[in-house]
Amino acid sequence: MLFSLTVSKGWTLRQLDIHNAFLNGHLAETVYMKQPPGYEDPMTPGHVCHLQRSLYGLKQAPRAWFKRLHDFLLSTGFQASKTDVSLLYYTARDSRVFLLVYEDDIIMMGNDAKLVTTLLQRLSTTFKIRDLGALGFFLGIETIVVDDGLLLSQRRYMTDLLGRSGMVDCKPLATPAAVTKSITPVDTPYDNPTQYWHIVGALQYLTITLPDLSYAVNRLCKFMHTSTEEHWNLVKRVLRYIKGTLDFGLQLTPSVSTAIHAYSDSDWASCPVDRKSTSGYAVYLGSNLISWLSKKQCTVTRSSTEAEYKALTDVSIEVTWVVSLLQELGLHSGQPATLWCDNLGVTYLCANPVFHARTKHVEIDYHFVRDKVASGDFLVNYVSTTDQLADIFTKPLPSPCFSALRGKLNVASLPPCA
Structure with missing residues (x-):
């Protein structure tokens, strides 16, 4: 930020x-x-x-x-x-x-x-x-000046990670996760679980500058204690994606606006094991991405609307924290934060108390978000699924869609001369 x-x-x-x-x-x-x-x-x-x-x-x-x-x-x-x-x-x-x-x-x-x-x-x-x-290399993150802005890159870290995993000469892939196949914890146990822990743990640090890795890495982290050969193959797929994106990083560009807007999404009952949903959000300060998340929800939801509402609650908590920090530093624009959700039912719930009787099981989340909307701190608007930027944090996507959303997350490649 x-x-x-x-x-x-x-x-x-x-x-x-x-x-x-x-x-x-x-x-x-x-x-x-x-x-x-x-x-x-x-x-x-x-x-x-x-x-x-x-x-x-x-x-x-x-x-x-x-x-x-x-x-x-x-x-x-x-x-x-x-x-x-x-x-x-x-x-x-x-x-x-x-x-x-x-x-x-x-x-x-x-x-x-x-x-x-x-x-x-x-x-x-x-x-x-x-x-x-001037800031150059900090905590393994390289800051490169590009087009009057900064690009935060971890290419040295990525190169070292590929070397440690024996994947230096691997063939690159366009996406970090396959669309056609889900993973389960039932398979032949991986014979080197320590290697799995080390590589997946290292991948977590990469999500600091590569938000497009968040979903794939979060999914692999669920199987730290039950890793199988199938899971290791999925780790190698992520590493093959990294091989093709060594020059990519998070780009920050000058932005006239300092208004906060955020996107939240969920993939209802996406886990085939426990049928819990996956939440994702992306928070922007002006045109720059400053916070993001991909996370499996803690409880099983009974409808897609409930899953989307829980995702909206997660991003509301994050935005509340960002606003409180900006206010403390005297840098808040004073404008209400805009939250974008692709579920009409959720946008109605935020403003219409008539729906309360049908959502008693999400009462705490309901009151938290609705009070923010009622106080004028948040504006909750509908966005079409095709324009939902947080979609990349909740499920695997085809290559064209993944590349388009990756660009909107400000993940960009270094210029040839850098």
């Missing part, structure tokens, strides 16, 4: 690294350590060290370091976000600076380049900082 705002508003974007970050943390607990080899005191070899600061390897180290950084930033005028604990922000009149922390890696962005530099200098007075300049 913040990357989208940075691209749209032309903010400054910087990447920082803290040298030996975990050594800066002060321990709140009493921790003793044996004298390290080569540094024993010959006069008192039986003595131990009483640690005042954290060391790498201690369970408390990440927490102690974050608390030290957190307290220092608060003392310099930053405020901690109540919506996301890894986010801190600084406000001075019309100037805003945002700081995202992941262990010792930090991203700083803001609409005032001088203020960003000043805050960096304050930070360097207490911690040894390495200013890496």
Whole structure:
């Protein structure tokens, strides 16, 4: 979301690294350590060290370091976000600076380049900082400048994943999941379940920049404890799709609008084992995709309308969180969020209390969404199935349809020169 705002508003974007970050943390607990080899005191070899600061390897180290950084930033005028604990922000009149922390890696962005530099200098007075300049490679994600925007790519990660799985020379495929065949947990057990766990777990991290993989990977994750030869073949199909999309990533482009609109969809009773439905949604800030989900519903639904309503509830919760974060940062446009659903029954339920008697079994979801609509926070509109962008998160699709929806999710290929 913040990357989208940075691209749209032309903010400054910087990447920082803290040298030996975990050594800066002060321990709140009493921790003793044996004298390290080569540094024993010959006069008192039986003595131990009483640690005042954290060391790498201690369970408390990440927490102690974050608390030290957190307290220092608060003392310099930053405020901690109540919506996301890894986010801190600084406000001075019309100037805003945002700081995202992941262990010792930090991203700083803001609409005032001088203020960003000043805050960096304050930070360097207490911690040894390495200013890496413009954001390039962060947590395995490469940020590439394209057409005045950014493309978030994990091509190095994908290449490494293909190498680990022995699929470097595989033949590419156009889609990650077959349309004609469903999977079941009944088959010959896979003889290397550890490999299945490692590869599928690695695929999960790829969905950060490749939302088109979400449905296929989510489906494979259901069989972590009952993986079969058939499931491993489906993993290889996903890897063959990755082979053909190494240059693809999530593109963020300048957007004039900062209004929120979202698409929700479900595939009713799609699981042949327990007949639970699959939900999917896509949330946009202006023209940029900022959040998405593919997930099997927790309960069995008794109608397609109920399944669609539960999917609408899921996206409503996500949009509520996004709105609360934007409001906290003072960046919300004030416009109600628009939710698009391809089930007329659900759109009527959101505004017509007469239907309540027929939906007592979805009462909690009903009240949550309808209260949002009644308060003017949400607008729920109907969209035809052919224009339902969340369809890609609920079921396998033919290649032409899959490619069209993938493009609308802003999954794009790198330009030839990149």
